[in-house]
Amino acid sequence: MFLKTITFAGAFALLGSTAIAGCGISGGNVSVLSNDFPAIQAVTSAAAACAGDGVTVETNLTKDHKDIMVAALTANPAQYSSVVVSNSTLVTLMNDGLVRPLDEMVAKHGAALSKSQLITVNGKVMAVAFMANAQHLFSRTDVLEAAGVEGIPATYEDVLAAAEKIRAAGLMDYPVALNTKAGWNLAEEFVNMYMGTGADFFKSGTAEAAVNNENGVATLEMLKSLVAYSNPDYLTYDSNATQAEWEAGNLALATMWGSRGSAILDDEGSTAEVVSGTVLSAAPTWGNDARPASTLWWDGIAISTNVSDEDAEATFVAMMNGISSDVVKANNDAAVWLDGAYMPSPASAGVSGTAAGGAAPYPMLPFMGALHTALGAEITDFLQGSESAEQALADVEAAYTAAAKEQGFLN
């Protein structure tokens, strides 16, 4: 009996592997490190289907991927053959030369890719993007209507006026939310808002910060006006908290990540009233209306430098399988895919609108991370009312300068 079971199991395993291994890889080890959200889960599980026939596929999906990626790829051989990167993390890996150019592999295996998916730095393809993301406006049309607001706010000034009407009508005390948790999230809100002014973060061609100016002050003032309509706990609000508040029906106007759209519009975790009233639209502009106050992000695939060429190629093919048109079709609403097979949906209207409005991508600068960290720590004093906008921005520049010196970007 025992022997029989073993034989059966063996036979099935053999059958299974020949059936699944259809990616055309002859062998190699594929290991992927990535962030963890539904669209990436779809990509990595499709890539994992290439396992078998001498190909092994391992995936590690974690919110904390940023903390381990440099150490994991510095090792030789690298712990992961691929990392799912975004604008900001690709720069960090490139700073240390940890990811390899993909031109040859794209030429060989990337026939299905469109040119806009290729992230090129100095003429070399360094990553293949598969989805776009941005923070943009979520509105509750039913609440706006009840408060007598016409249409969906297109500028942050309109958002403020609408919030005031909602509050005055006694519908909600705190109708507005942004991801304003002190640290990375709050800094991202500053970056988004500052982007709306059209100004640059650094003096052209240098690593010297240039946010302590009238644009920076106006940005802070706008953020402060908005959080006046937010729950007093706003400094603890990350994207999980804002999504929960939205689904609980406590918000009417919020700036949230596009990747949260499908989770909010599905029939889980909320009431029909909230879901049917929710409309996703482009990130508002403000002030001089230069461009939508948001940053565009892409998520894409990068391949480690410190792995064998065989593993690199196997990884590239497996990941191409992960972002193929079939995967995109099967998971259409999970993200704003860059693949041609993607069909726009209500969940993607916000990101598409933001991109169409001319929003800028998050700066791919090696020292942007240090400025982001400094912003997250130093602007809370202003929002809490304990110092002036100028002082907060001077603190940001001082904290950034010390950090950038430590990283060798400034002398």
Add this chain to the structure above:
Amino acid sequence: MKNRTFFWFILPSLITMLLFIALPIVSVAVQSVHIEHEAVMVEVENCGPFGCKQELQVDVEETAKLKEERPLGQFNGLGTYTNRNHLAFTEIGLAWQSSTGFVDFMPKALNLPFYRALAFTLTYTFVVTPLVIIFGFMIALGVNTLPKRIKGPTIFISLLPMIVTPLIGSLILFWMIDANGILGATLQRIFDDPNLSLKASPTLTWIMLMVYGVWHSAPFAFIVFYAGLQTVPADTMEAAMIDGASRWERTRYVVLPHLMPLTVFISLIQLMDNFRVFEPIVSFSAQASATSLSWIIYNDLVGNESQFFGSAGATSVLTIIGVSILLIPVLIRTWRDFNQKLV
């Protein structure tokens, strides 16, 4: 014991201590006096789904050459220690010169990240440590008088706050004090203020963190004191009773002196622990209102695109120095007691 025997006897623990305590500290110290290589930058064209842009990038090959020459990075001496994100000598000097007095100077100093963190860390340490000792002692006295049958369960329940992992314990409290949570909503009712939020105001956040600290650590003091109470000599207590000492007098003149060494022990451990306060700040998302030295180290290494190893190293060394300074009075006292016993 012969010196030779003693040496062989102690050698294994000596090696372990060297490997797992001394070497990491030395490595951290070495790291803290280095900064990263000067990044060689080139302007290149970056293209992606959203168009092309001229941007600065690190020239990997040139920077790799620098790294080859000096793998540790650039030697920076105490530069990291004295920069704005740590001891900030220059900024403190300027603030002092431009200030009319101490009252004017303090807010300027507390605007610097290191001093702000130090202010909270010290306040936390010196508020929580005595409260933990007092509460622990009172709980121990109370439990000691309970009838035998309910003593066991009471002790178990009293220990729960210490058994729960700090990160989890504070996360549970974080949700309970939320405006929609059971504690937060109750407080709003009691004070009749629908806008009351423990997470919003810096003062309330500080109080909340300290209440959490006492809640979490009091069981430790309690269990140590409770064990100590079992060793209070019964004949001395009886003699005090016959002399007509009240319960308070017996506690003050018999029990307390007897438990003094334990109090020193608890304060030693608690001073060290509280100076390293960290988990509640993360769980309560309190960094906007309260930061600690340990939190600064964490923030240098976790959650951002780039990691600041030199900066984290410098703060670590400063924390070790801080703990040593705090412990000196307690250690001197222990040393004196020890010498007295020898005589």
